[in-house]
Amino acid sequence: MNPSNKRLLFWLGVIAVITVSVLVVISGTKTNPQDQANKTTTLSEPISEIDNTKGNKDAKIQIVEYSDFQCPACASYFPILRDVMKEFGNYVYFSYRNFPIRSKHLNADISAYAAEAAARQGKFWEMHDLLFENQTFWSGESGEAAQVLFTQYANQLGLDTQKFMADMADKNIQRKVDDDLESGLNSGVQGTPSVFVDGKKLEFNLSLDEFRVLIRQKLENQTK
Numbered sequence: 001m002n003p004s005n006k007r008l009l010f011w012l013g014v015i016a017v018i019t020v021s022v023l024v025v026i027s028g029t030k031t032n033p034q035d036q037a038n039k040t041t042t043l044s045e046p047i048s049e050i051d052n053t054k055g056n057k058d059a060k061i062q063i064v065e066y067s068d069f070q071c072p073a074c075a076s077y078f079p080i081l082r083d084v085m086k087e088f089g090n091y092v093y094f095s096y097r098n099f100p101i102r103s104k105h106l107n108a109d110i111s112a113y114a115a116e117a118a119a120r121q122g123k124f125w126e127m128h129d130l131l132f133e134n135q136t137f138w139s140g141e142s143g144e145a146a147q148v149l150f151t152q153y154a155n156q157l158g159l160d161t162q163k164f165m166a167d168m169a170d171k172n173i174q175r176k177v178d179d180d181l182e183s184g185l186n187s188g189v190q191g192t193p194s195v196f197v198d199g200k201k202l203e204f205n206l207s208l209d210e211f212r213v214l215i216r217q218k219l220e221n222q223t224k
Helices: 003-029 033-038 072-088 108-119 124-133 141-154 161-167 170-185 208-223
Strands: 052-055 061-067 093-098 194-197
Touching: 003 033, 052 072, 052 108, 052 124, 052 208, 061 072, 072 093, 072 108, 072 124, 072 161, 072 170, 072 208, 093 108, 108 141, 108 161, 141 161
Parallel strands: 061 093
Antiparallel strands: 052 093, 061 194
């Protein structure tokens, strides 16, 4: 065999080894379809007294939203859920849970802390609404500048601003946000907003009219 043929055989062998190695790596890291099927879309933790809630506590229809105050999609979606509760508040129990997307939203955590700090003075939902309504004003600010705006919102709501600022730095509030996030991850949440109705995650976010249809159907089924 001449030298050129030997070199050709050598490099063909090298290419074959590399190809086999790559295939082994790919097959070893491929997601098992059964694992995908086993991923839960069921709420891991039911609504409890530690949640921020509104509506009828005794209602049979329960809605849980995982959301991020700095998420533009969440800000766009918040009026829909607000209107759902205005219309069906006597028939629905609603809970908001924090799911800060920390890799994308630098103020996701501190905005959640602001809402939880307001909750300690009985103003969670008022702060919740202000944060979403004013998202464009604070989302691009530095953490310190955003916190100044949050304190202004607290003052606007008549809160004790000294207590509010102290509570924002409270480790227990920070742990509450972390616990919300963990419960979302355990429930299969991958993005925001993610909404669960009666413990089951919606495949897509409903419009107000679609929510009306869903809730009315559930109410009709309750009377059968």
